[in-house]
Amino acid sequence: MSSISKQIEQLREQLRRHEHLYYVLDAPEITDAEYDSMMRELKVLEDAHPELITEDSPTQRVGGKPREGFVKVRHSSPMLSLDNALNEAELRDFDRRVRGLLGDGEEFRYVAELKFDGLSLAVHYRDGKLAQALTRGDGTTGEDVTENARTIRSIPLRTGAAEVRGEVVFTKKAFEKLNEDRAAEGLPVFANPRNAAAGSLRVLDPAITASRRLEYFAYVLMPLPATQTETLRQLQEMGFRVGTQWHSCSDIEALVAFCKEWEEKRDSLPYEIDGVVCKVDSVTQQQRLGWTAKAPRWAIAYKFPPRQEETVIESIEVQVGRTGVLTPVAHLRPVSISGVMVSRATLHNEDEIERLGVRIGDTVLVERAGDVIPKIVRVVRQGEHRHPVEMPKQCPVCGGEIVRAEGEAASRCINVNCPARLKESILHWAARGVMDIDGMGEALVDQLVDRGLVKNVADVYRLKFDDLVNLERMGEKSAEKLLANIARSRNAPLPRILNGLGISFVGERTALLLAGTFGDLDKIASSTEDELQQADEVGPKVAHSIHKFFAEPHNHKLIDALRCEGFRFTHEIKKREGGPLAGLTFVLTGTLPNLSRDDAKQRIEAAGGKVPASLSKKTNYVVAGEEAGSKLDKARELGVAVIDEARLLEMIGGVAG
Ligand code: IVH
Numbered sequence: 001m002s003s004i005s006k007q008i009e010q011l012r013e014q015l016r017r018h019e020h021l022y023y024v025l026d027a028p029e030i031t032d033a034e035y036d037s038m039m040r041e042l043k044v045l046e047d048a049h050p051e052l053i054t055e056d057s058p059t060q061r062v063g064g065k066p067r068e069g070f071v072k073v074r075h076s077s078p079m080l081s082l083d084n085a086l087n088e089a090e091l092r093d094f095d096r097r098v099r100g101l102l103g104d105g106e107e108f109r110y111v112a113e114l115k116f117d118g119l120s121l122a123v124h125y126r127d128g129k130l131a132q133a134l135t136r137g138d139g140t141t142g143e144d145v146t147e148n149a150r151t152i153r154s155i156p157l158r159t160g161a162a163e164v165r166g167e168v169v170f171t172k173k174a175f176e177k178l179n180e181d182r183a184a185e186g187l188p189v190f191a192n193p194r195n196a197a198a199g200s201l202r203v204l205d206p207a208i209t210a211s212r213r214l215e216y217f218a219y220v221l222m223p224l225p226a227t228q229t230e231t232l233r234q235l236q237e238m239g240f241r242v243g244t245q246w247h248s249c250s251d252i253e254a255l256v257a258f259c260k261e262w263e264e265k266r267d268s269l270p271y272e273i274d275g276v277v278c279k280v281d282s283v284t285q286q287q288r289l290g291w292t293a294k295a296p297r298w299a300i301a302y303k304f305p306p307r308q309e310e311t312v313i314e315s316i317e318v319q320v321g322r323t324g325v326l327t328p329v330a331h332l333r334p335v336s337i338s339g340v341m342v343s344r345a346t347l348h349n350e351d352e353i354e355r356l357g358v359r360i361g362d363t364v365l366v367e368r369a370g371d372v373i374p375k376i377v378r379v380v381r382q383g384e385h386r387h388p389v390e391m392p393k394q395c396p397v398c399g400g401e402i403v404r405a406e407g408e409a410a411s412r413c414i415n416v417n418c419p420a421r422l423k424e425s426i427l428h429w430a431a432r433g434v435m436d437i438d439g440m441g442e443a444l445v446d447q448l449v450d451r452g453l454v455k456n457v458a459d460v461y462r463l464k465f466d467d468l469v470n471l472e473r474m475g476e477k478s479a480e481k482l483l484a485n486i487a488r489s490r491n492a493p494l495p496r497i498l499n500g501l502g503i504s505f506v507g508e509r510t511a512l513l514l515a516g517t518f519g520d521l522d523k524i525a526s527s528t529e530d531e532l533q534q535a536d537e538v539g540p541k542v543a544h545s546i547h548k549f550f551a552e553p554h555n556h557k558l559i560d561a562l563r564c565e566g567f568r569f570t571h572e573i574k575k576r577e578g579g580p581l582a583g584l585t586f587v588l589t590g591t592l593p594n595l596s597r598d599d600a601k602q603r604i605e606a607a608g609g610k611v612p613a614s615l616s617k618k619t620n621y622v623v624a625g626e627e628a629g630s631k632l633d634k635a636r637e638l639g640v641a642v643i644d645e646a647r648l649l650e651m652i653g654g655v656a657g
Pocket of ligand 1: 080115116219220296
């Protein structure tokens with residue numbers, strides 16, 4: 001093997017290991033930036049040696065070309081579904097049937113697994129490499145979504161399996177974020193994480209699947225091991241993610257206990273489950289029990305009660321959020337959905353109201369899913385005296401102008417001083433994970449704004465003891481505590497301040513990346529949209545929103561006021577962790593066409609790379625210019641990659657000059 005192909009293979013191995021640590025074990029050993037830079041390094045090498053690119057290279061996940069449609073492919077064996085047990089009695093019936101069929105007294109065990117609420121996907125491997133991925137389709141024939149499946153990090157691109165089946169799911173958090181973004185962009189929202197997973201897997205452009213971060217939980221392995229327990233163990237060993245909460249049960253009592261346990265605990269999981277799948281463990285016994293035309297006799301799905309109920313929309317209120325977006329919220333006739341009273345549901349925006357065709361007075365189906373805000377699924381019956389929702393022409397809070405920008409689904413109140421926006425922005429500023437001002441809740445913020453004590457976030461820092469003690473539900477002690485908490489928040493680091501400002505599309509993570517890239521709020525404020533995109537994960541949409549925020553004179557004033565209050569707007573740029581060359585070492589040799597040696601060194605270091613004086617096996621790249629000397633020979637000897645100035649600049653992501 002040539003030294004380049006060796007280096008490529010090593011990088012691939014490392015990337016695979018880190019992907020597994022991150023996506024399957026949830027235990028990353030390196031930062032995202034280090035991972036990205038390793039990936040970039042591999043890409044650079046593969047670009048230079050396209051003949052060495054293989055289908056199972058981690059670079060090939062990022063999404064191939066969009067396709068024109070999905071090809072239908074027959075499954076190796078039908079993907080049948082399972083019979084359901086809707087309650088404990090039906091689960092016990094299943095156990096009786098199994099015992100009856102196996103014969104009295106025969107020993108056997110069950111395996112109980114979580115029933116992931118997603119869509120099933122069969123993944124085929126040929127010669128150890130991922131060859132094809134098929135959705136369930138009608139059970140006999142599925143759709144070929146191979147390119148999309150490749151982008152799912154918890155599906156290994158290489159394994160010793162012939163075929164693996166499992167479930168593609170969307171995490172609750174990613175689901176909420178996706179819907180928020182879609183609502184803000186005027187796209188229809190997904191009803192639940194399962195629909196979002198299906199919608200993301202069945203898109204023609206794999207880049208979209210890649211951007212949505214789906215998860216895959218595997219539960220079937222072919223060739224079949226001797227038991228289901230062994231299946232799960234081997235899948236895990238091969239690098240698949242299996243639900244860690246499966247349990248081997250010696251009898252029906254243990255099975256019932258597991259089902260009840262997870263019915264209680266389902267909300268604690270980051271993804272949705274809709275039941276527990278109970279399987280006879282031994283494959284020999286499974287085969288003796290056999291199949292009906294529809295489903296195996298050796299397994300059953302214990303389904304949790306649905307978390308959907310019907311109720312009536314009594315009214316629809318339009319709320320104003322901190323970015324001025326008007327959000328219609330349905331007030332429902334209170335209804336208990338699996339033990340939780342639900343009386344409100346979000347409708348996201350006007351388009352969503354139209355899509356659902358809801359009117360006040362209609363009976364609707366409401367779904368509650370974990371910590372996801374209750375949603376209206378569809379209209380069940382139109383109300384006799386139904387009437388349409390009137391979106392206000394003026395802001396319901398300040399009476400200010402409402403604008404619906406072309407191409408946007410959201411209508412906004414454009415008055416930056418609107419009290420509703422102000423209350424929301426103060427609550428966001430004070431929130432946990434932002435400024436962490438304990439004690440600054442809704443009731444307090446309402447009073448502060450209504451009494452005119454706080455007209456912007458900076459005013460919070462001018463509050464005096466006397467202002468506070470006179471408020472409702474505020475004693476001397478709590479006033480003192482609150483003041484101390486407010487004072488403490490002056491030390492908040494730049495990423496939190498950036499997040500706190502409530503710039504559209506700038507949440508915790510983007511704020512961190514921006515602070516790490518620019519190191520200074522003033523730099524961010526004075527950057528062009530192009531410059532802003534130097535930060536990781538900042539695209540045109542986010543850059544535009546940041547730029548617009550800082551162009552607003554009102555926001556300038558706010559920042560000056562915060563500065564006067566003692567906030568510090570600088571942040572240490574973590575070169576090692578943040579830059580595109582993080583974790584990489586470079587040795588320079590010869591004369592480069594544009595950059596002086598010092599220049600080159602400075603740029604590499606600014607991008608997070610290291611420039612040691614001498615060449616060793618640990619060096620990642622030798623940057624060679626004209627008349628490169630003995631270092632070049634040594635590089636070849638050690639198998640270190642040799643690049644030129646142009647490639648170096650490409651890796652840094654900048655141009656000479
Ligand atoms: S086993 C022939 N295990 O639920 C048995 N299925 O209602 C194959 N599902 O079609 C299925 N989690 O899409 C199995 N741990 C799990 C599962 C699971 C979710 C889905 C699967 C299946 C459906 C049956």
